[in-house]
Amino acid sequence: MEPSEEHLAVLKNYFGHKEFRPLQWNIIRSIINDRRDNCVVMATGSGKSLCFQYPPVFCNGLGVVVSPLISLMEDQVLALNMCNIPATLLGTAQISKNIYARINDNEFRIVYVSPEWLTGEFGSEFFRKLKKKVKITLVAIDEAHCVSQWGMDFRFSYRKLRVVREIVGGDVPILAVTATATEPVQKDIISSLGLKNPLITRTSCDRPNLYLSASIKGSDPFIDIRDFLYKEKLNCSSNSSCIIYCPTKKKANKISDLLNSGGIKCSLYHADLSLSVRKRVHKSFASDEIQVIVATIAFGMGIDKPDVRHIIHYGAPLDIESYYQEIGRAGRDGLPAVCHVFYKNADFSKKQFFFSNLQGKYREHKEKMALLIEEYLVSTDCRRKMLVSHFDDEAKLEKQERCCDNCSKEKLRSNLYELQYDLTEDALLLLNAVETLGGNYGLQMAVFLLRGSSSKRFPVKYQSSKLFGTGNNKSDEYWKLLGNLLIRVDLLEEIHKTSCGWNKNNFPYKTLAVSENGKAYLINERHRKKVKLKPTLEMIPFIKKFIPSYRTKGEWLYSSADEPSSSLVDDKSLRQPLLEDLVYKEIEKFRCRMATSLDCIPYMVLSSRTMQLLAQKRPCTIEEMSKVEGITKKNVETFGKELLECITKCQESYKPDSSKVQDVQKNLKRFVPKTKNILSYKNDSDDRMSSTLVDPSSQSADDMSIGSTRPNELPEEGTILEEETLKESQSRSSSPSTVVSFKSAAESFQSASKESVKSPEGNYLSDDDDFFSLVSEDMLSQKNTIQPSQGVQNKVSIPTKRKRISYEEETPVQPKCPTNDPRTLNTRPTNPLMGKSEKELIVQINKEKKNILKKKIKL
Structure with missing residues (x-):
């Protein structure tokens, strides 16, 4: 069944779209016509929100949406009201006294609630009574991965949402939506929420508009970030937004101070700041008053700004699923964005402290996720493929011109690096060193043994070993990188232990041992195969230095200066200013004026994509403007004439000039x-x-x-x-x-x-x-x-x-x-x-x- 003209009219008038995206109509139809439960896993920017916002508007009923963060709910409520869709939120942030009476009178189409409020005594009782007075079209659970303990950002209050079925009854469809869920997590969501015969919709998690990249940290965080922003800003508009994620509040404070003192204006956001300060920073960032935010991970989940163009992680993300969720803040409008990670090898060892209090299979799961992000960062293979394959093993990615930094480098230096290199000699030395230490020490002690160290930390009894000093022709860093590489290929393994005894405080630590595969490799001398491995990005300089034959004679030297800018926005700085560009800038200024006038965030007036279409088509009449994708009936009524006048004046004043x-x-x-x-x-x-x-x-x-x-x-x-x-x-x-x-x-x-x-x-x-x-x-x-x-x-x-x-x-x-x-x-x-x-x-x-x-x- 295809959508009728009535369905499409509602879609255009309230949401500004001419037609539904793929799979959206199937989900909406199953809710409106079949009253069926749904479990939806769709990538960020695929239109999940429309699936639960459209049905109550079309049916003139009430949609209840469960969302994890108040700041997220406030932004979405404001955006809906700008589209002439009455919406509100319930919870501790609600100060209006007559709001409950207005809900009972069916004045709102969508009500946002927190999981704690809905499952609490007052909230559950309120909706039991409300069901008898108002037609509840659906209950939507946003960010449903929080339900599962195997998903990232698990919240116990989400686990209690099973009572929703009891509160609203069996005739109200429940829609669970998320962008990050593997198949096991998806099954856990369905089971935990008690969904009955749900329609399961699962799309690719690939986001082709994101350019993925990573590099090793330099000695100065300010220089790293400044150079990255400077390079990207050359090809982006002056108001492109950027979020810089930091692993700790201490690191966030330090980087914020460095950037501000160096002339890069930015704001700080983390949990130690007061609520009023966080709200002010959030509003300033959403309103384009500031372009750069330095924040801990807590900020990411609470922002719904569609035109964030850059995401920087200064420090390795906690795990692969958290990283996917965090970069989900970038390019939500479907336009190009860049996601970059600055990391160093020490970042990976620090993560073990986060898992020290976890037990059993859950700890194993989190450690596996952490290992995947490590592989993602150090690998020289396609980053997009590694990221998407975690959520869907059978995902087939289409080839695209701009994918990730590894793919870009591969095009430039196809003959620079061999796919694999023979590391047998060094691998045997390191395996034997770890075996000699008996699995009682970490990687550093094995490096001390091979380097012939005179450190006081190194036991004297091992100085008489045949291996002592056999690897002193290579640096400490090289041996550590090789050790981590051998761990990833399962020739070495880390053993987690807890210190015990007087004044030890049960502090967690880990030692290094030869794995079962590594032992079999050492024993089988006769039929031993060569250890051919692909070096990580950090190992390449050491391999070039110690092994001259690694680089072929006459090959082209490559450096970061040769890399193309990772921005996907065309560089037009050497071309004559086009009429389209000038119109876009004028519309952008108009949007800011209207946002101030209407007391809202600029992207709620017009999205970046809609402004692009207006600049391209340059409508001459109200009728032509109303047909542009993203223009709603409320837009035309509120500022249609003023916007049309702005575009017309810009066209009339345009005079080409090629002198510059x-x-x-x-x-x-x-x-x-x-x-x-x-x-x-x-x-x-x-x-x-x-x-x-x-x-x-x-x-x-x-x-x-x-x-x-x-x-x-x-x-x-x-x-x-x-x-x-x-x-x-x-x-x-x-x-x-x-x-x-x-x-x-x-x-x-x-x-x-x-x-x-x-x-x-x-x-x-x-x-x-x-x-x-x-x-x-x-x-x-x-x-x-x-x-x-x-x-x-x-x-x-x-x-x-x-x-x-x-x-x-x-x-x-x-x-x-x-x-x-x-x-x-x-x-x-x-x-x-x-x-x-x-x-x-x-x-x-x-x-x-x-x-x-x-x-x-x-x-």
């Missing part, structure tokens, strides 16, 4: 050659040549280092790309971004190879202006040792701490220099960069990059 863009393009020419700019990479193991264009108009400012490319613009192998002039591109398109044309690489390569100079490393420098090959890493480190021939572009390689930057500049044809006199390269008057030290070159390039940033900011 041309000014920026002029500055960009200082970085790139005027003609074709081609970079080629050649690996000694492969005679094929591939080329990629460095297109300055497609790069963000933080990627504006010579030689960096964006992963979504890599051309096919064997293709040479040419950069046309700005004048030609403007004649073809209204957008002044650079137009790129393709031609076959064969002709250019053949003409270039006739007079090319082959270096001792097997890489090429060509005399032809149409072709320029990038030399290998080994050659880059030997500055000015390759002798260019007539007409070749000068190349200065600048080694830095993290990467090598290649700066190229065209020069006129010069006579050949003496073959073995590199000093002449440093004294050429035609190249202003020659003769300068590496430090001076780096300073000059950074100065140029800052100038471009200033130009971009002005636009």
